[in-house]
Amino acid sequence: MSDQRVALTIRDLRLDVAQSGHDIVDEVSLTIAPGEVLGLVGESGSGKTTVGLAVLGHARKGVAIHAGTVSIGGTDIIGLRGKALRQARGRLVSYVPQDPGTALNPALRIGPQVYEVLEAHGFGANKAERKARVREVFNEVLLPSIPDFLNRYPHQLSGGQQQRVGLAMAFATRPAVIVLDEPTTGLDVSTQAHVLETIRSLAASHGVAALYVTHDLAVVATLADRVAVMYAGRIVEQGTTAEIFANPAHPYTRYLVAAAPEMGSDRELVGLGGRAPAPGRRPVGCAFAPRCEVATPQCSQSFPDVTVVSGGASGGPIADDGSHEVRCFHAFSVPERTVRRAAAGDASGSANGDVALSLRSISAGYTGHVVVHDVSFEIARGESVALVGESGSGKSTLSRSIGGLHREWTGDMLLGGEPLQRSARDRPVQQRLSIQYVFQNPYSSLHPRRSVAESIARPLAIAGVDRREISREVDSMLERVSLSSAYGARFPDQLSGGERQRVAIARALISEPQVLICDEVTSALDVLVQATIIELLVDLQRDLGLSMLFVTHNLPLVRSVAQRVAVMADGVIVELGSTASTLSDPQQEYTKRLLADTPAIPDFEVRS
């Protein structure tokens, strides 16, 4: 791969909100060499997907490409219209969307669906050649190419297989550039690991330039040759993956790295409050300045130019400007808060052997279909236990059973020695209030037509607390979850995802529960927001002496949250032990495999 030609060049790309003319993305310049994978990283709303789509000459409704060029092999995609543009898409550049389940046409068999792409682009001289290419590309993405498989419908495939068909479609015409928009987000870690491996080897062996759009730093660290970090529609830093992770220059990048959960090290996650300014509300100077610890008055006066902080560390398929570039007046200044701190001692909580919640041979399922088999464990008072597993492992069914939301279970559950009824409705008020549940998706867990204060107050109203007392408690609980009491009058759709999740946590904690069940509470949130929520939960759990069951599929996160971890697979707990020892020295084959497949930020620290 000594090929130093450039496959994709983006120059000064700017996209506007068509109506107002506010910039969504501006001054974006990137190059990608054939065979190179560039990770485009940013939080939601940073404009990364907008850039990804612009590479295909596409702008979403209400968005206009204002200026700039996107050239692939000498063709400016932005200048193309109509038929020429349709021909370029698929031929020069193709796209792998986030959710393969909705991207494939459910009414068409997968073989013909890929064939259709070839036909539309006149690939191959005749039918036989195209059919041969379909079989070939299925082999390339490691899918069987026998007729029996090609004749399946998308719904007959697993999520990972569907995404491979998506890849096959994108690679079928042998495009020069491929844009991948978080293609592994919905997949389990083991499937994700395999799909990532396929993407990497395909890009390398066929010399395809890949733009990989994602918010997941760990994925980028394992996959990408170079990384570009976006904030508020601008690229604030780019460089080789090793440079970016070992030696981040921009304070924002430092925050991102500090917020990413890491399996290997025992440190606290650092979050960052506030949110990126929306288009039209961006300040004159550096958009990150209001949230930045090292910002000076200069930062809010002008936006710094691109500075090259070190030359291209060549080697490997790196484009011409493999140099490390940053847009910051204070490059390499280290924000105080991002300095690594060790997480508070493991043993802090679980000391007193008092059992808060005890599960004895719990089996649960859905009419005739058992998904949880004979699970037993205990959570001590003040202890935090993580329940980890892939989708379908039964972890949600188990946690919902504990919360009284799922009725079909057998076995014994004891809360402080008292048996729990199956359904929340059959439990006495005190028990109901003692076990509280925080849901995965903060966008669906709050009543949309009820104010924040009303939502939080409801558990107290059930407990029969009087009104004046309630409003005082709600205010102090809002403070506890770092929201001002002014938030009480707001409605959920006026809040960001992180703020909503804080409200959900406040609602769960206001009745002073003994056990808090957190069901994938951060999976819908950006990494910086996730870190702030984890910080909050860890603090609250410690201060209030809560027993917590933290359900997640995100292994690295467990390290920052839980003292013990229970690994669940196919409805059985395969391994249960202290977090540190389980993650560093897993005993079971399943846990070992799970750990191996989980993308992690490698130790780039070794820099001379």
Place this chain on the structure above:
Amino acid sequence: MTAASMEAGATVPTDETESAVVAQQGLVHTAMQLWRTRIGVVLVAGLVAIAIVGPWVAPYGAGEFVGTANLSDVEGTWLGTDYFGQDVWSRFLHGGRSILLLASLATLIGFFFGAAIGLIAAYNRGRIDDALMRFMDILLAFPQLLLALVALTTVGPQSWLIVAIVGFTTIPRIARITRGAAVPVVERDFIGAAEALGESRFRIITRELLPNVTGPLLVEANLRLTYSISIIAGLGFLGFATERNAADWGLMVQENRVALAVQPWGTVLPAVAIALLTIGTGLISDGLARTVAGIDRGRPDA
């Protein structure tokens, strides 16, 4: 509580996204920004005003004899006389009340029971859902107008019977829409949160579920009002009025249609009124429907 929330509202920084602000302004308010809704409201309000105020401003009584039948130029009348020698204008002013009242009552009955059945089916699912909805399907199989005709010919033309039949046949239609709108809401986590707190079924249905389906429900109720009006007018036209020679727009069309060539007003005036009323309620439904869809699209998690 209100004082506190108002005070807090004043200190809230205005950094919300615009879609959020639209959603907060409320469905009806947003719908009123559409021209179709405004026109609909003007039409309906005008006709309702005529129906309510009409009897007091009518120059003659509803059954008062003023001159020779079927003449368009009678001294002392504005639009002439009808088939019985009564004042067309006065009868028109009298004739709106019954149809509006009957149609509204029928729709209210259908709305209340339909929404209740739909919500209960959506929340409980399983057997209750199946039983309720299959029963609704059976009711749906009867054509509204035919059922009304059968009932009215057996029992006789009674106002309460018209309301009952039209209301009854509206129930399954509203129930279906309500259930359809409520099922996705039931799947959302805030319902689970309420269950975990042990809220009663009644409270979950009325306080958690109902407020989140008001949009589609309002649209459907409005649409059903439109249909109720046309059915009741149709029944009037077919002669099923409460009493003979009652002042009723539907009945007027029927009574005066033979003289359409010589005295068009007797037919045209009530016919146009019914048409405008249905168009008006239809436009309001349409405006509401568009707004509901718009609010759903503007959800910030997109």
